[in-house]
Structure formats: structure tokens, C-alpha cells
Amino acid sequence: MCFSCDQKRADYKIEPIDWNAKIANRNFDSTYTSAKTYLSIYSQIYGQNEHRLHDLTVTVGIRNTSELDTLYIDRAEFFDTHGKSIMKYIEKTIFILPMETVEIVIDEIQKLGGTGGNILFKWKMNAVNPTPLFEAVMISTSGQQGLSFTTQGIRID
Template sequence: MTGFNRWLLAMVLGALCALPLKAEELSKGQTIYLPIYSHIWYGDLDASGQPRKALMSALVSIRNTSLKMPVRVTSARYYSTEGRLLKEFAASPRTVPPMATLEFFVEKSESAGGSGANFIIQWEASTETNSPLVEAVHTDIQLNRTPTFLTSGRPIKSE
């Protein structure tokens, strides 16, 4: 990368970071899509044409960002890469108090989800409030390597 290209990249990144942050719209409920990776592919292809596979655990975190209002998580459905429902993690609605967090855990040994697994999380509130922050921390803690990464949920329209 040339000196000019580095300078241009720094200017563009600096301008993006300087943009003002806008508060999220208030809502009485949403459906949120959260990508999950029960495994990740890595490395070079082997003789059979397949890359290596590392199983990952995932900690799903639903954080109520409201200072005053509780939210209710009415559903947290876990789907496989093929779109097959694997498990409903919220069999009954769960109330998340203001500034509290509801967590679900996908074990490392759960490999049915695949690299394209996902959660569909539905929440509601009695009055308009801040949307919860929905993320998943994926990890595979071992002695010599520890891949760890984060995925974020995004609102989708209910069909």
C-alpha cells in the first residue's frame, strides 16, 4: 500500500468515526435475527477437498438497554444451516428487567446447527422503549489457540 493510499484510508476511516451517532428508534417489540456459528471452517483443503472444522460454543446475550422498562423475550428459536428448527430456548416468556441480561448457551458439542445456524428472537414491551442489544460470543478455548468472535443481531420484519 502506498503512502497516499494509507493516508486516504486514514482520512476515510477518520471521517466515518466522526459521524454523529443516532439514537435507535423506540419500539414496543421486534423480531431479531442473530447469526450463530456452531462450527467454523478453516485452514487448507484436505485430500478429500474439505477444510478443517472447529466446533464453537456460543453465548447468546440479550441485554435490556432500557433504564426503566422491562422487556419480555417471547421466543428464542435456534435454527440449523438448512433452516430446520433445532430448539426453542424460551419455552415460556422471560422478563428481562431494566439494564439486565438474559443469556442462552449453545454448547460446543452441539454441531447440528452448522456454520450457518441462527437464532430468531422475539421480544415485546408494554410501552415503547429502547431495543435490546442482542449478540453472541463464539469461542473454542484451547491451550494453544483460542478463536473468539462476536456476532450481532439485527431487526427483521415478521412475516
């Protein structure tokens, strides 16, 4: 038996994040836990030897895994291979709604971070909620070949 649907699917567009629209204006009580998460990202990886580098596009996903409560991000700071801070993505605490994902994209042509880049996140959430998920997808395509892999953040506090 086969089922089909003739309804047209609405086009789904992802808009770039308007960080200012996500600024959280609130105070936090003792039910909120603060934590840090470290996420390794690779803007470049070695190929064949240490003299040949492949540039990658990086998509960082900040995922609120709670179905009920908002996640708050106080810091998202990008460091390069040598530990030098190269970008701060937020200036004020932002909110991420239940089950929402916020993405940061680092273009392949930027080559920011090098082979050992990372992002440090500082976040708050009601202590009874699941830990948010911080992950990165790195990808590159050239001709008929493609390369992709993922990393997941680790809580460091």
C-alpha cells in the first residue's frame, strides 16, 4: 500500500540571526545554573602532509534541548589555533527558545581559526533542564569530492 500527499510544501527559508533581537532583558534567580562549554572547530585541516591545507565551511549549532524552558547564552567567543581571541559573537546575554537552534556560519574563504580553532560558550539554564547541545559541522566540496565531519562541545566547568 502506498500513500502520497499532493499538498505543496511551503518554502522554508533560514534567515541570518539578528543578535540584537535575541537580547535577554531579565534577572536570573538561584534556580538557574551557569556553565561553560568548549567546542572544537576546524576552518582548515591537513591533507596528505603538513604543507597542504583544505579550507572548510563551519556551521556551529547552539541547540536548546529543552521543550519547556529558554536557554541563555552569555558568551560565544572564537579562538584560533594559537589561543588568540578572534571574534566575540555576542555582546549581551541572548535567549534561545525551547527547541530552537541558533547557528553561526564561518565561511570557507575566511579561514578563521585554522586547524585548531575553538569556541567557548558561557550559558545559563534552569537547573532541572537537559544540557544544551553545542555542535559543529565542517564541510568542503571540490569537484566530485566532498569532505564533512562533526564535533560536539564538552562541558568544562
